[in-house]
Each structure stands twice: as C-alpha cells, then as structure tokens.
Amino acid sequence: MELLHPCCCGLDVHQQSVVACLIQTDPDGHRTKEFRTFGTTTADLLQLADWLREATCSQVAMESTGVYWKPVYNVLEGQCTLLVANAQHVKGLPGRKTDIQDCEWIADLFQHGLLRPSFIPDRAQRELRDLTRTRTTLTDERSRTVQRLQKVLEDANIKLASVASDVTGVSARQMLAALVAGTTDPATLAELAKGRLRTKREALARALSGRLREHHRSLISMHLEHIDFLDEQIAQLSERIADQLRPFESILLRLQTIPGVGRRIAEIIAAEIGCDMSHFPTAGHLASWAGICPGNHETAGKRRSGKTRRGSKWLQRALYEAAQAAGRSKKGGFLARQYHRIRGRAGRKVAAGAVAHTILITSYYLLTRHEVYHDEVPAQFQQRHHDHLRDRAIKQLQALGYEVSAVPKTSAA
Numbered sequence: 001m002e003l004l005h006p007c008c009c010g011l012d013v014h015q016q017s018v019v020a021c022l023i024q025t026d027p028d029g030h031r032t033k034e035f036r037t038f039g040t041t042t043a044d045l046l047q048l049a050d051w052l053r054e055a056t057c058s059q060v061a062m063e064s065t066g067v068y069w070k071p072v073y074n075v076l077e078g079q080c081t082l083l084v085a086n087a088q089h090v091k092g093l094p095g096r097k098t099d100i101q102d103c104e105w106i107a108d109l110f111q112h113g114l115l116r117p118s119f120i121p122d123r124a125q126r127e128l129r130d131l132t133r134t135r136t137t138l139t140d141e142r143s144r145t146v147q148r149l150q151k152v153l154e155d156a157n158i159k160l161a162s163v164a165s166d167v168t169g170v171s172a173r174q175m176l177a178a179l180v181a182g183t184t185d186p187a188t189l190a191e192l193a194k195g196r197l198r199t200k201r202e203a204l205a206r207a208l209s210g211r212l213r214e215h216h217r218s219l220i221s222m223h224l225e226h227i228d229f230l231d232e233q234i235a236q237l238s239e240r241i242a243d244q245l246r247p248f249e250s251i252l253l254r255l256q257t258i259p260g261v262g263r264r265i266a267e268i269i270a271a272e273i274g275c276d277m278s279h280f281p282t283a284g285h286l287a288s289w290a291g292i293c294p295g296n297h298e299t300a301g302k303r304r305s306g307k308t309r310r311g312s313k314w315l316q317r318a319l320y321e322a323a324q325a326a327g328r329s330k331k332g333g334f335l336a337r338q339y340h341r342i343r344g345r346a347g348r349k350v351a352a353g354a355v356a357h358t359i360l361i362t363s364y365y366l367l368t369r370h371e372v373y374h375d376e377v378p379a380q381f382q383q384r385h386h387d388h389l390r391d392r393a394i395k396q397l398q399a400l401g402y403e404v405s406a407v408p409k410t411s412a413a
Contacts, residue, residue, distance in 0.1 A: 003029075003111060009052060010107030011062035012099050013069050016040055018048060021103040022055055023111055033107075035100055040068070045075040052080060061110035063087045064118055073120070085115045119289060125274050128244050132271040133314055135237040142230040149223040157210030163203045168227060171197045175204075179212060180221045241267055251275050254366050257373040258359055259335050260326030265318050269363055272315040283364040290315050292357045308353065316356070323355035334376040335359070 006025040011018055022034045034055075038048045052060065060076060061083040062069055069084055076082055085106070092105045109115050121129070146168055150161050158179070164172045174192040183189060190204040197204070245252060245267060255266040273286065280286040287293040291311020297304040327339030335355050343351035362373060390406055397404045 002113065004113040005059045005111045007055070007057050008059040008061065008107060008111050009055075009057050010103045010105070010110055011060060011072060012103035012106065013062050013065050013072055014040070014099075015068050017099075018045070018072060019099040019103045020048065020051075021100070021107040022052075022057060023107045024055070024057075025111075033104065035103070037099075040071055042071070042075065045072060048072075049075055049079055052076070059083075059110070061085060061106050061115055063090050063106065077123075082120075083110060083115055083117045084120055085110075086118060089116060119279055121274055124244070125271065128241065128271045129314075131237055131241050131244070132268050135234055135241065136268075136314065136317075138230055138234050138237070142227060142234070145223055145226050145230065149220065149227070152216055152219045152223065153210075156212045156216040158212065159207040159210075160204075163200055163207045164197060170194055173224070175208065176220055176224060179208075180217050180224070182217075184212065241271075245270060248275050251367065254370075254372050255363055258322070258326075258362055258366070259329050259331070259333050259373075259375070260322035260324070260355075261359065261363075262322075262325075265322045268314065268318040272312055272318075273363070275367060277364055277368045280364070283361045286364050287357055287360055290319075290360060292316060292319060292353070292360050315360075319356035319359055320352050322359050323352040326355055326359070327351065331375075 003025060008023055010021045010023075012020075016039065018038045018040060020036050020038065022036075023031055024034075025031045036048075036051065038044045052058075058080050060080045062072060062085070064084050064087055073082060073084065090106050090109060092102060106115075120126075150167060153160055153167070160172060160175065161167050166172060167176070171192060171194045174194075175189050178189055178192060186205040186209040189208045190201040193201055193204060248270060251270060252263070252266045255261055255269055256263060261269070273280075273290070277286070280289065284293070288309070289311060291309050292315075293308065294306040295309045297306070323335070323339065326333070326335035327343070329336045335358060338358060339351045339355045341351075342354050365371070366373060394404045394406060
C-alpha cells in the first residue's frame, strides 16, 4: 500500500486527555511508533505542539469527537496540516478498542491516505457560524417563552390568542401590560387595540374577561421581560452578523433573488457553506455534504432505503424553511410548481426536501457564476410540460405494442 506521509501523527481526543501516536518512517521503510498522553488544557496542548515541532511532524489527523477536537485544532492550526475525520469513518474493529489502539489506527489510516477530511472553514467563518447558530437558538427560546405566556393566559381564562394572531404584537403587549398593572375592565382593555384589531373590540372584551390572579400577573410580567431580553439579544446578534457580512453584501443580495430566501436565510447559507465554493468540486458534492440529497443503499442489485444522510442541521433547517416559503409563493414560479407537483404524489416533507435541494444547488451556481436568479418563463414551462405529456403518452402506447408517431395538428385555413 502506498505510503503518503512518512511522518504523521494520529490523535485520539477526549474531554480531559489526548492520546497521540507519532509514526516515523525512514528511507528503508522501517517504521517507529511513539505514544504519548497529554492533557487538554492550553498549557498541555502547547506541550503537544512542541513535541510535534521537535519531531518535525507537520501532518496530524484526529476524529471529530463532539466539540473536544476544537481546542486541539485551535492550538495546532497554522503549525500543522490538520485533518479532522468523521468518527464513523475511523471506527476500529469491535473488541479491540483502547485509547492507544485508537490513535494508532488513526495514524495508520492517515499515513496511507485512507481518511477523508471534513470541511473545516476558516476562523472568520467559524465565528460567523457561532453568531448565526446562537441567533437561531435564541429565536427558538423566544418561541418557547411565547408558548409559556399563552399557557399562563389560558390558565387565567384569558383567550387573547383566540382573537389576536400575535400575543406579542403592539396591541396585545399594551393589553398585557395593563393586565399586569391591575386593569381588569375588559372594555377598557379592548380599547387599547390598534389598527385592524379595533374592529374586533367586542370579541376582545369577551376574550379578556377571565380569572386573573396575582400569581398570573407575576408570571406574565416575568415572561414579557424575558421576551424583551431575547429580542434585544437577537437584535445585537443580527447587527454583528450584518457587520461581518458587509464585505459580502453583493453575495447576500444575489442569494435573496431565489424565491423563499430572505435576508436571514441568506446569512445562514453564507455562514454554513461560505462564499467560496472552491471547497466543493461540484454542486453534487455540496448537496451530499449538506445532507440534502437521497442516500445510496444498494446491495445484491437491489436499491433499498434512499433516506437522506446526516448533514448540517442548521443549514437543512434554513433550506427547508426557504422551501416551504417558496411553495407558498403566489407568483407561481418554478420552485412553487415543483413543490406542488411533488406534494401531490409524495407529501409535504418530500416536496420540501426536493425544493430545498434545488435551492442549495441554485445557490452553488449563483456563487460560482456570479449571477442572479432568473425564474422560468411561464411559456417555457407550458411547452416543457406539453412535451412531457406527449412523450409519456407515446411511451405508454409503445408499451402496449403500438407504433406511434406524433404529428402536430395543422390549424384550419
């Protein structure tokens, strides 16, 4: 087997320790292996870096064990060529597992070029990912807090959510603030409605007539303060994300030309896959890395499950959200037609997955070709649909044993 790295190191990373196997091969092909164990504090990892530097080892491989590989990567980045491999790809034989054998197995695989590197973006993109993912987490927490608020209102016989679509809107917030302050008259509370909600004042008066106690007021006040705090944190994160992506504003605008992709989704796509597509040879490689494509499971000539593989859950979530938004579009573009065509025969989830795949592939080509999205002309779609129906009918008749030729009908003079 070909030897690609005469001198390399394999690391078995844990929370409190890193076990290293250094393999050195002389010109005669004789290999020597040295094992050492280091801690995971910064001082211990610097000792690991010094040991590798003394051994003139510039090739290091490790598996992506949770988040424990990140401190090692931060210290060795720039000093060595680092390869972070999928933990499933470096799994050893069962019954032969020790820390020493694990790092030795990683080093052996790496020395012969049998490990595939994971995509690890540069530090700026990793920091941008942290910001967008934290914003998504805080947005989810805000949604959960709103649900807790609605639960308290239901317990107090306040049916505000049945009339107002958003219990955190301007009108609803004023009513809730008045309730917390001690106002109990339903008519007075209903008069706080703004805009179109004023046409529902009678329904609001009935909905706001409940059994509110001091216990409910304290919980409502606490949830409202928590929602305000989360709104402030989300706004600060959005500002920081916008500042970091300001040099790539043209790319964000280009992505937003895709139906269903707004500013927030474009920021997530840019953070997750980056703006440089040279890391992915083709659009298919990008879709496979993201887990937005059918999986392959074929044995004995039979194709089994086509379940999608695991990928970036943050990117998948954003793409599925964009796909559902494109499917609800009233403009009737290509993505909306694709969504409704697949939904009729395979369901909403499969349709959203197919459209998400199309959005990701489209994003790849927009970033590589520096173009904007141009939707399909309705006349082109009608012609393509007509040709598809014609070819399908011909194939069905040919399968029944008929010889068929399609001749266009000439219009009457």
